[in-house]
Amino acid sequence: MRFLHTADWHLGRRLFGYDLTAEQDDAFKQLVTIAQEEKVDAIVIAGDLYDRQNPAETAVAQLTKMISTVNLELKLPLLMINGNHDSAVRLGVGNQWFTATNFYLQTELAQAFEPIEMNDVQFFLLPYFELYQARQYFNDDHIRTLEQAMIKIMAAIKQRFVKGKRHILIAHFFAAGSLHSDSETTVNVGGLEAVPLDLLADFDYVALGHVHNKDALQNPTIRYSGSLIKYSLSEENQTKGVLIVDTEPNVKVKFRPITPLRDVQTVEGSFIDLTNTEYLSNHQINQDAYTGIILDDTNVISNASALLRQQFSHFLNMSRANGVSTFTAHQISTQEINSPMTLLTKFYQEMTQRSLSQQQQDWAEQALKEVDE
Amino acid sequence: MRFLHTADWHLGRRLFGYDLTAEQDDAFKQLVTIAQEEKVDAIVIAGDLYDRQNPAETAVAQLTKMISTVNLELKLPLLMINGNHDSAVRLGVGNQWFTATNFYLQTELAQAFEPIEMNDVQFFLLPYFELYQARQYFNDDHIRTLEQAMIKIMAAIKQRFVKGKRHILIAHFFAAGSLHSDSETTVNVGGLEAVPLDLLADFDYVALGHVHNKDALQNPTIRYSGSLIKYSLSEENQTKGVLIVDTEPNVKVKFRPITPLRDVQTVEGSFIDLTNTEYLSNHQINQDAYTGIILDDTNVISNASALLRQQFSHFLNMSRANGVSTFTAHQISTQEINSPMTLLTKFYQEMTQRSLSQQQQDWAEQALKEVDE
Known part of the structure; x- marks a missing residue:
């Protein structure tokens, strides 16, 4: 089968206060066009749909529309998990009803062990989770690191592997060896330590979310799709887009760029x-x-x-680029300040590289005289 | 057919700071038992599921569970609208997927004109709306009151009436003649003026939400179900519960009480x-x-x-009950205050109706002396 891999939409996010809704909507439109051109059989979204646990009403309306376009209008199967920016509860609303149209939105750790089978592929959807949830699930208080949790999770997942099928993991974490950029770490990434790549070796493909740079990980079948658009200045040189993944005859991954509406x-x-x-x-x-x-x-x-x-x-x-000369007021020696007018004249000169005009001097002297009186 | 009419669940609401989750969960459990005992064909919820536009995550989880119990476990059809306390966008998430299991959650004015037909009944689900939405929908800037909007809405709804069927309206507003109580008006009820009962006369039954007192409206077929539990001291003498409505041979309404977990x-x-x-x-x-x-x-x-x-x-x-005697410090004439000790003694006496004990006097004198030094 062939599917489209995307992640880190971060709907609701702003860039230095600017609303990015138009940019996100435009990128989504391009994503839909790519999905149609490539005739994909499904869409995979690896977490961080929203930028916040409690997204604005406008972001909720935006995602609802996107999801309904993909799943109800285009009738594309959709596989989706929450990321560390999403609230599992809020994002997960309605998911029990969604499966009827092949929309699999999994937000609980337990669901990772119930693969979604499609064509000859087993998809394992591992939502972002907190360590205490892994301790509860495995009833094991010794789980103290993400790596310890992942060892148990991977073992449990592999028990569900059916031979002869492709095994694909959808997850949201920082994989060992990935390069960090700015914007995926500004908000809480609590518990998101690195997962060693070895642990992921038995999958035919790992569709990751979390890191915004698609090139952060140099591995042919363990891939970040990168974010939908550029979310920080540190991402300016990254090309954004989606990955098109073929599972047969062997796993093959192709990048399709998305052109930013405003770069x-x-x-x-x-x-x-x-x-x-x-x-x-x-x-x-x-x-x-x-x-x-x-x-x-x-x-x-x-x-x-x-x-x-x-x-x-x-x-x-x-x-x-080169810092600023030390603030000039400090350079005026106190001995030179024999009057408020001198201070004002020197300050103006240092700040503007110009001298007070005669008219400005007259105004200033007049004002200082009035204050004096 | 026979359905259960409820409204004003206000999940997330607190009573003077007390969490009411346990009370709501218990009332819901009784509601489910009643629905089963009465073998109802559907559940109608007339708005204000949540107490706030942006409910807490716990309230979201609570409603999601309740709804899934009714619709997915008990497989009961569910007809639901938003009230003035709900956000249409947030409450409405997923509703396009819900209809497959006969869960009709309508949050847009336009949907009021697409009746849900069940057995021999046409249900019209009129969500809570703001007047600007009515102006937009009818493209009529002259709509300035709820009554003006309702005249247009009722005319449009009646055009969809199919003869020989029962016509039932589900709505959330203040109907003329109802008695106000405290708790339904503490949050914004902007635009919620009164709807004259005449406008509702052509329905076989009107299932209303908004007023928390089931007896607020003295009309046999235009009814408030009242809230799920008591949400203010002013509701202490109200009996809470649900209405069981039969549509055949004639509309018949029966009240089934819910016993409060904590009154x-x-x-x-x-x-x-x-x-x-x-x-x-x-x-x-x-x-x-x-x-x-x-x-x-x-x-x-x-x-x-x-x-x-x-x-x-x-x-x-x-x-x-009778107010408090004027604050006593004012009654101590200034002439009597010849020392801090006198003031203290008199104040203590007025506040407690008792005199300072010898030990208290000693302490006070000692303390005042130390302050003096």
């Missing part, structure tokens, strides 16, 4: 250049992407973020 | 009596019910709530 970029340069429309246009710098700015100036620039925000419609943040 | 009561008396275990036992006053206390004393009693809380395991609040 994420980091732009480095001087403040003067990056606030100059002509410069930006000559250098083909996209002013509408989600943009992090790195300034290579070292002087203090007052109001820099606000001015950059005017230039870049989806400005995210600003940082400094 | 709600108000107890009135003097502080001395109500903190006297023998008195309470002689007067057969339940010390474990959810209890609101009304004191008929008029003097100030220090620490009264804390002492009553020791006597009544589920103490809710305390109020006064």
Whole structure:
């Protein structure tokens, strides 16, 4: 059979305050097109559907619509688990009714040992779980690490292996050897230690979620699909997309990219250049992407973020390549401050690299006199 | 056919901070027993399943279990709408899948015009809606009151009436003539004005939710089932339960009570009596019910709530039948206060109706002397 492997949709997530609904909807639309072009037999989603345990109503409506498109409109079987960002209870609502249309949403550890059989494949859906749940399930208080839990889980799963069938694991954890990026670790990853790859060796394919970078793991059949879209500046150079997995005659995996509706970029340069429309246009710098700015100036620039925000419609943040010269007020020796007017003049000069105009001086002196009186 | 009519479960609601899960679970169990005894063909729930738009995870798990018991285990058809306390989006998750097992959960106004037909009955499920939704649906900006909206809705529903069938409306609003109680109005009831009974006259039966008192409306076929349990002190004298409705040969309604696991009561008396275990036992006053206390004393009693809380395991609040004598400190004339010790003595006397003992006087004098130094 052939299925599409995706994960880490993180519906409801924002990027520096920007709503990403349009980007997610567009990526989902491309995913549907790919599923149709590739004539897949099923869709696999390996956790982190939502960004939060208690997602906003808009995110709930968004996922409900996506899921209904895939399973009820396109009539595609759907295999899905919760990730560490999802609430098993909230995400799992209705799942007892879903199986009638081949929508298998498994959110309890016990369900990992009840494979879903489809064509000649046994799918084992291992939802994200907390260690205490593994201790309860196996009635074993000695389970203290994810590795200890996984050894037991894998043994129990393998007892259900039917010979002659393909065995596929759908799971959500950090596999040993994967490369971390920023955005999958910002929220609680409690209990998500690494799972050694050896433990996964007996599966024909492991469809993982959790790490947002599809290339984080260099293994032909243990794969992260990566996230649906870029969720942090650290993901700017990652290509997002989905994996198309064939199980016959041998497991074969193909990556199909998804083009971002609005890309994420980091732009480095001087403040003067990056606030100059002509410069930006000559250098083909996209002013509408989600943009992090790195300034290579070292002087203090007052109001820099606000001015950059005017230039870049989806400005995210600003940082400094070389740091900033020590704050200049400290450089004014106290001996020089013989009057408020001197302090003001020197401060203005240091902050703006310009001197007070005659009119500004007049205003300032007038104001200080009034305060004095 | 015969169905059970219930409403206003308000899962997640607390009573003066007390968790009511056990009470709700017990009432639900009785409801199931009644449904089985009465051999009903369906269960109707007229809104306010949850107490909040965004219910706690525990309430979500509780409702999911109840619903699955009724529809999947007992295989009873289920007709359900959202009330003003429910979020249509959150409550509605999965409803497209539910119809396969005759679970009709309707949360959109448009669905009111697609009757569910069962035996010889047409059920119209009108979910709680906001006026802007009616304006949108009818593309009519003139709809400014619930009555105006209901006139249009009723006309559209009646167009779907099939002759020879019974017509039953399931809805969640305040019907004109009903008696308000406390707890259904504490949270936002925006847009929930009264619906005149005339508008409902063409239905064979109207299964209403919203008002917690089953006797609030004196009409044989337009009925509130009342809430599942007592949700405020003002409901203490209401009998809770469910309605069993027969549609043939004529509509016949029967009330079946549900016995509270822990009842709600108000107890009135003097502080001395109500903190006297023998008195309470002689007067057969339940010390474990959810209890609101009304004191008929008029003097100030220090620490009264804390002492009553020791006597009544589920103490809710305390109020006064006759008010309290004006705060006594004001009655001490300023001329009498010639020393801190005098003030303290008089204050103690007024608050406790007793004089300071010699030992207390000694302590107080010692303490004041130390402060002085």
